[in-house]
Amino acid sequence: MTPQSVVVTLDPGPALPRFRHTPGQRVTFCLDINDSSCFRSYNLVNALGDLPQVAVKQVANGGCSQMFNEQLQPGDVLKVAPPTGHLYDLSLDHRAHHLLLFAAGSGITPMFSVAQHALKARPDHRVTLIYANSTARSIMMQQELDRMAHSKRFEVFHVLGDGATGEDLSTGRLDHAKLNRLMEQYRSSDLPEAAFQSGPDGFMHLIQEAASNQPLPFRVKRYSFAEQPFVHPAENRTEGADSEVTITVNGVTHTLPSVSRRMTLLDAADEAGIAMTANCKSGICHRCKAKLVSGQTFQSPPVNAGRRPENGWILCCQERPGSKKVEIEVG
Numbered sequence: 001m002t003p004q005s006v007v008v009t010l011d012p013g014p015a016l017p018r019f020r021h022t023p024g025q026r027v028t029f030c031l032d033i034n035d036s037s038c039f040r041s042y043n044l045v046n047a048l049g050d051l052p053q054v055a056v057k058q059v060a061n062g063g064c065s066q067m068f069n070e071q072l073q074p075g076d077v078l079k080v081a082p083p084t085g086h087l088y089d090l091s092l093d094h095r096a097h098h099l100l101l102f103a104a105g106s107g108i109t110p111m112f113s114v115a116q117h118a119l120k121a122r123p124d125h126r127v128t129l130i131y132a133n134s135t136a137r138s139i140m141m142q143q144e145l146d147r148m149a150h151s152k153r154f155e156v157f158h159v160l161g162d163g164a165t166g167e168d169l170s171t172g173r174l175d176h177a178k179l180n181r182l183m184e185q186y187r188s189s190d191l192p193e194a195a196f197q198s199g200p201d202g203f204m205h206l207i208q209e210a211a212s213n214q215p216l217p218f219r220v221k222r223y224s225f226a227e228q229p230f231v232h233p234a235e236n237r238t239e240g241a242d243s244e245v246t247i248t249v250n251g252v253t254h255t256l257p258s259v260s261r262r263m264t265l266l267d268a269a270d271e272a273g274i275a276m277t278a279n280c281k282s283g284i285c286h287r288c289k290a291k292l293v294s295g296q297t298f299q300s301p302p303v304n305a306g307r308r309p310e311n312g313w314i315l316c317c318q319e320r321p322g323s324k325k326v327e328i329e330v331g
């Protein structure tokens with residue numbers, strides 16, 4: 001790893017089967033830092049089937065990242081919830097594809113996971129990674145990427161903001177002109193393509209804009225902590241795709257007339273500007289617990305089913321609307 005990041009291998013013991021993951025999934029840690037609980041999610045970067053691994057970049061004033069980078073010792077015991085999230089559709093492996101990946105900074109971790117999986121899943125998948133960093137020192141997973149680049153089916157193109165490469169295309173901030181040239185150079189003409197990206201919002205917006213303006217426009221699937229586009233059968237019910245959600249917080253009632261069944265109740269409340277208490281967003285802390293007054297909800301993906309609260313209560317960060325009307329009460 002770089003001097004600023006570390007790869008940590010976890011040994012879940014008999015719980016290992018619960019840590020099997022798909023590319024781009026993450027796990028959430030509950031860490032005790034300075035006498036308080038701190039929840040952090042990190043992407044899994046291990047090859048599928050190996051022990052779970054996370055890559056943690058040290059950030060300024062980041063108590064959790066500092067703990068991983070400076071204090072953690074082999075054999076230490078950590079509290080961690082099983083993988084969540086959904087990025088990579090495994091049906092892509094039914095036939096050969098070219099995976100075109102865009103990453104910036106620590107956004108590399110889900111893209112690394114996708115690349116690693118794709119190379120292993122089929123001998124005829126090809127992967128191109130365009131990876132932007134401010135300096136060569138901030139490149140994460142460099143050794144691992146160099147190792148993967150021994151494969152003729154994997155190519156990584158680094159873009160460095162500080163001008164270290166001296167070459168026009170790989171130097172400075174990514175912009176439309178550079179992206180147009182890169183897409184011209186790297187898009188596949190012989191294989192169907194699937195594109196993914198991960199990084200700050202501005203970066204992902206730029207990539208999607210450039211992709212949409214190509215002579216053959218294409219969609220670049222975004223990695224996002226919030227996005228979990230798992231489709232549950234409840235979404236196919238005849239009542240329609242959206243629900244009316246009524247949320248009462250501390251005695252004040254808000255009605256959201258149209259909430260997508262792809263959204264958690266917590267995200268729906270956030271989007272509507274309703275202040276709800278939440279901490280881990282992973283079903284661990286139970287700070288987002290609410291009473292289900294009427295209607296139905298569902299967990300999606302149903303990975304945390306073993307940790308649901310008692311009957312009649314739900315965790316808003318885990319549950320999505322499952323009936324035409326849903327009413328919950330918090331506080």
Ligand code: FES
Binds near residue numbers: 283284286288316
């Ligand atoms: S925010 Fe922690 S369980 Fe929902």
